[in-house]
Structure formats: structure tokens, C-alpha cells
Amino acid sequence: MKVLRLRPHHINCIFFYEGKGYSEDFVSNMTQIVEQLRKDKEQLILLEKRSDSLCKACPYLEDSICRSSQKVELLDQGTLDKYKLEEHKIYPFKQIIDEIYSDYSYELFSFICSSCEWYKKGVCSKDKIEKQQRSWID
Numbered sequence: 001m002k003v004l005r006l007r008p009h010h011i012n013c014i015f016f017y018e019g020k021g022y023s024e025d026f027v028s029n030m031t032q033i034v035e036q037l038r039k040d041k042e043q044l045i046l047l048e049k050r051s052d053s054l055c056k057a058c059p060y061l062e063d064s065i066c067r068s069s070q071k072v073e074l075l076d077q078g079t080l081d082k083y084k085l086e087e088h089k090i091y092p093f094k095q096i097i098d099e100i101y102s103d104y105s106y107e108l109f110s111f112i113c114s115s116c117e118w119y120k121k122g123v124c125s126k127d128k129i130e131k132q133q134r135s136w137i138d
Contacts, residue, residue: 003044003090004033005052009075011083011096012113013054015104015132016124022058029057038136041094047087049076071115078112101136104129 006014017034021027033053037043051064060067080087083100106126113119 003046004036004093005046005048006054007049007052007072007076008047008079008083008085008087009072009112010052010054011079011085011100012075012109012124013118015101015136016118016128018123018128020118020123022060025057030054037093041092041097043093044090045093045096046090047080047085049073049080049087075112075116082108082112097136101133104133 013030014034014037017030019027019031021030051066055066058066066072076087079085085091106129109124110119110126113124116124118124
């Protein structure tokens with residue numbers, strides 16, 4: 001099984017994903033990855049604070065570096081710290097579902113992601129958590 005590389009904060013983006021994104025290419029890539037994770041919850045993911053499988057279609061990526069690198073590095077570190085995850089560690093995605101998604105904490109999420117433009121636009125909001133939990137948990 002191929003390991004999927006993910007930036008830590010993308011755990012939150014994946015949880016709330018509902019078909020919106022920076023561009024058509026980004027949405028297509030993100031949709032494919034989210035569908036893959038929904039289909040195979042045992043998919044192995046490697047958490048790394050660098051461009052990942054989702055970033056590859058992002059218009060903000062230049063020479064494998066995010067134009068908002070300082071901001072996303074803070075999002076990544078906050079995700080690792082608050083969810084007690086480790087960088088460079090491989091996890092089965094089911095562990096993310098069982099330990100984070102099943103009891104998704106708006107308070108932790110808000111602390112991590114309140115500087116993100118998607119959070120500010122309301123794409124990732126408290127009133128969507130229950131619906132998203134049902135969609136991830138069988």
C-alpha cells in the first residue's frame with residue numbers, strides 16, 4: 001500500500017471538505033484524495049510539515065513551497081500539538097477517524113485554524129461538525 005503524505009493541518013481540511021477549493025484542479029485532486037480515504041480507512045498517512053498530496057494542485061505552491069508557508073507551518077504545528085500527533089510518523093487514517101473525527105473538538109479546531117481563510121469564510125464551522133462526523137464514521 002502506498003503511503004499518502006499529508007500536512008498535519010490537512011486532517012482538519014479533510015474533515016470539513018465539501019467540494020470547495022482554490023481552483024478546479026485543486027478541487028479535483030482534493031475530492032479524489034478524500035474519496036480514497038473514505039473508501040479505504042486503513043490507508044496509511046505520513047504526517048509531514050511540507051507540501052503534500054493535497055498541495056500538488058494548489059495554486060499557492062511554487063517550487064514545492066507554499067506561498068503562505070509561515071501561516072501553514074503554524075497550522076501544522078498546532079495540529080500536531082493539540083491532537084498529540086507526531087511529525088514523520090505513519091498512521092492508518094482510521095486512527096485519525098477514531099481518535100479525532102469521532103469526538104471532534106470545535107475548541108481545539110478553532111484554536112488551530114482560526115487564522116485560516118476557509119475558517120473565516122465559514123466553510124469549517126461548528127454547525128457542520130455533527131454532519132461531518134456522521135459522514136466519516138460508519
